[in-house]
Amino acid sequence: MPVATARPIALRAAERERLKKMAYGHKTEYRLRTRAQVVLHAARGRSNARIARETGLHLDTVRCWPGRFAEHGLGGLGDRERSGRPPSFTALQTAQVKALACQLPAESGTPLSRWSAPEPAREVVGRAIAGAISASTVRRWLTQDALKPWQYQSWIFITDPDFRARAERVLDLYARTWQGKALGADEYVISADEKTSVQARCRCHPTLAPGQARAMRVNHTYGRGGALAYLAAYDVHRAKVSGRTEPRTGIDPFMNLVAQIMTQEPYASAKRVFWVVDNGSSHRGKKAADRLTSAFPNAVMVHTPVHASWLNQVEIYFSVVQRKVVSPNDFTDLAQVRDRLRSFEDRYNATAQPFQWKFTTSDLDDLLARLDRHTADHPEESSAHLAA
Template structure:
């Protein structure tokens, strides 16, 4: 099972003054003035069972993520697997039946599965992107886009060497409880609004 998405607009910001690391009783110091060095998108596919990331940097998103799909689907065990599920959100580059058909035409054993609308957080690639945000691109001090690419590629290699699959703790029972609480909250709000006197 592959969880995939893109992290857009990772900017190369060349600070006018170098960032100072934190010291004793001093927080990190990041200068707010910078020169823009461009932006790129980090496309990533995460094998949720093997904790392995495939990534690439592109100047923009769009239908180009098929290059990432090709990168994954032409390697084993995916190339000869009976089915490979691709979990994606409803982003414009992989939304709807056209995206499903495009994937199936290119790789008949690939099955696209969309997360519910407004629930892209259920896609495990978002956990990986949160790690990338904290450990790789913050505070976003890069002289140019090649430095961004190099750091992302180096992090992927290190991550693949040490990562373990994410352990979900949110069960279907937890989901049922959450939905029941939301229903109760909605009913309470409706009762409150209907009990208010009208002017």
């Protein structure tokens, strides 16, 4: 018997444009692309048989989509809701598994420091919450609520009673102000610190360069060639770094770095040079500040708050050194380490731009306000901290 023609379709200009994008878009799902093509063919007056032949679809499929589009428009090209397979677990069981993952394992007597997906699955069966459950099901449920009990983050309470005042001084210097006044053209801000224990590890077999579908390969075993300390002073606003290597850290090595910087221009003749440092043993407290000023009267030491080395911009430079110079650590001896660090300084200074430091005093106030709210909501943590 003759095959019926496709249901006649009259398209508006906007609908035709949308259908063309669906039918020929590279990112359109295959099922939606074929359905849009069927509707476009039908709108051109072609028969069902011809559409089936040109699209490679079954005749019954071709008959379906023009009618669905005529009744429901573009929304009719999507899949209808299906009941699907009945759920294997109740909402209560799902909630109990998520609640279990939000507990520390030690609270339930489990000898673990943190959960992984298979462990809560075993615990669920052991507690008779469910007869059987897979680790992938547990992982999927936790992902839905963005729970990852196998991960952890470390944190620390603010212990410096002058945290805000110290942090504000550092942030003001980054914004080129000091005690409410703008810094002059002959005033500079230096961020300084030490990167300890930069090792020379001589790999027992040569490192292989990357190749086709292969990353660089570094032999796991190595011989120890010693370690040194890398001290660096970073000019915050000029993006210039000067460093030196020493056998170890300490007061004398740090003062050697200071002398190296302060005897060079433009710092030797500057009105003031502010040295932003953390509370490391080589430059801690008032004695260190007095020692610096005694050696160089135009130098001013400014300490970051305790446990706030993240306010020291030279730490960003050290992270660059770690990623681009030190790792994966394949050096024949310490001399090669020194040469590599010295050469990288020259390369860095040739192209570097100041860091886009965006943390301001307003952000500092917001941070402290959040911490205050957290302390107010969890007074037991604050009491435990004070007792410690």
